[in-house]
Amino acid sequence: MSDLARTLLARAEELHAQRTPFVLATVVRARRPTSATPGDRALVLPDGTVEGFVGGVCTESTVRLEGLRALASGEAAVLRVTPDPVSAGADDEGTITVANPCLSGGAVDIFLEPRLPPPLVAVFGESPIARALAEVGEVLGYDVRSCGADPEFAAATEAVVVASHGRDEERVLAAALRAGVGYVGLVASPRRGSAVVSVLTDLGEPGADRIHTPAGLDLGARTPQEIALSVYAELLATRSRRARSPSGPERAGSSRGAEAVEAAEAVDAAGAGSAVGAVEVVEAVDPVCGMTVAVSPSTPHVSHEGQPYYFCGSGCAETFAADPARYATTGAVHAQ
Numbered sequence: 001m002s003d004l005a006r007t008l009l010a011r012a013e014e015l016h017a018q019r020t021p022f023v024l025a026t027v028v029r030a031r032r033p034t035s036a037t038p039g040d041r042a043l044v045l046p047d048g049t050v051e052g053f054v055g056g057v058c059t060e061s062t063v064r065l066e067g068l069r070a071l072a073s074g075e076a077a078v079l080r081v082t083p084d085p086v087s088a089g090a091d092d093e094g095t096i097t098v099a100n101p102c103l104s105g106g107a108v109d110i111f112l113e114p115r116l117p118p119p120l121v122a123v124f125g126e127s128p129i130a131r132a133l134a135e136v137g138e139v140l141g142y143d144v145r146s147c148g149a150d151p152e153f154a155a156a157t158e159a160v161v162v163a164s165h166g167r168d169e170e171r172v173l174a175a176a177l178r179a180g181v182g183y184v185g186l187v188a189s190p191r192r193g194s195a196v197v198s199v200l201t202d203l204g205e206p207g208a209d210r211i212h213t214p215a216g217l218d219l220g221a222r223t224p225q226e227i228a229l230s231v232y233a234e235l236l237a238t239r240s241r242r243a244r245s246p247s248g249p250e251r252a253g254s255s256r257g258a259e260a261v262e263a264a265e266a267v268d269a270a271g272a273g274s275a276v277g278a279v280e281v282v283e284a285v286d287p288v289c290g291m292t293v294a295v296s297p298s299t300p301h302v303s304h305e306g307q308p309y310y311f312c313g314s315g316c317a318e319t320f321a322a323d324p325a326r327y328a329t330t331g332a333v334h335a336q
Contacts, residue, residue, distance in 0.1 A: 019117035023112050025079075081107060124146070127165055162187065
């Protein structure tokens with residue numbers, strides 16, 4: 001493995017540790033003449049930065065755009081960049097073909113793989129169930145972290161589960177509700193759970209009725225591991241409902257029977273992670289060559305009469321700057 005490849009993979013590990021989503025772009029096929037070779041790699045970050053090498057500036061511009069689209073959708077794809085306009089868009093499902101007028105005759109196929117941070121779950125408590133929540137969550141690929149009695153939950157926190165057997169429950173639950181956490185669960189008996197919700201309601205805590213208690217679907221769970229599994233099944237079900245009905249928060253009082261059916265449906269969506277859709281892809285048309293490019297801090301641009309114009313590379317930017325009146329009628333910017 002080359003030093004460049006080691007550096008890039010180390011950077012990928014760093015981004016993963018920081019919970020920063022990115023796309024790993026890998027050249028899987030190259031047709032000469034092209035500067036890229038199979039195995040070349042680059043990372044596409046949410047701000048449009050491209051680190052690494054997968055081809056020249058025009059190929060990099062296309063990888064930036066399609067990489068950001070992959071981050072927004074969470075779906076992997078094969079990107080084919082070719083100078084042949086006839087073949088554009090004519091490939092099988094899962095392959096994106098882009099005609100690149102800047103290429104010198106070669107073509108490249110690049111695999112775009114979104115690497116999204118796993119769902120972040122905070123668990124409060126030192127009970128056997130709390131430990132089981134960490135163990136089962138790890139198996140499911142979640143990022144499970146313990147929290148203290150006075151937590152400040154990150155915006156990316158997908159779920160908070162309290163399993164402390166009565167210790168500081170109200171404080172942690174209130175903090176989770178105020179932070180807008182999507183799933184808030186309390187492991188308790190129905191009687192004690194209702195009492196805790198009543199206390200929070202009497203204190204004027206908004207959204208107390210969102211607390212899932214007893215946390216977990218009614219699967220007949222008995223052991224700590226089975227209870228943990230039931231909690232994650234409920235988390236999946238509520239995530240699925242939120243995805244279908246984004247207009248309002250999910251309520252804990254919905255039918256438990258319906259949740260059992262939805263839990264199975266939600267498994268298919270579980271791998272997407274909470275980072276999907278977090279990237280807004282803003283696009284523009286290069287007024288010189290006609291390529292669609294992503295608008296980002298690293299995209300070459302020139303201002304003319306108060307309007308920014310974006311380009312696939314410095315060559316088009318310099319051509320525009322030399323005679324802006326010739327090209328300034330195109331280059332509209334729009335968000336996806």
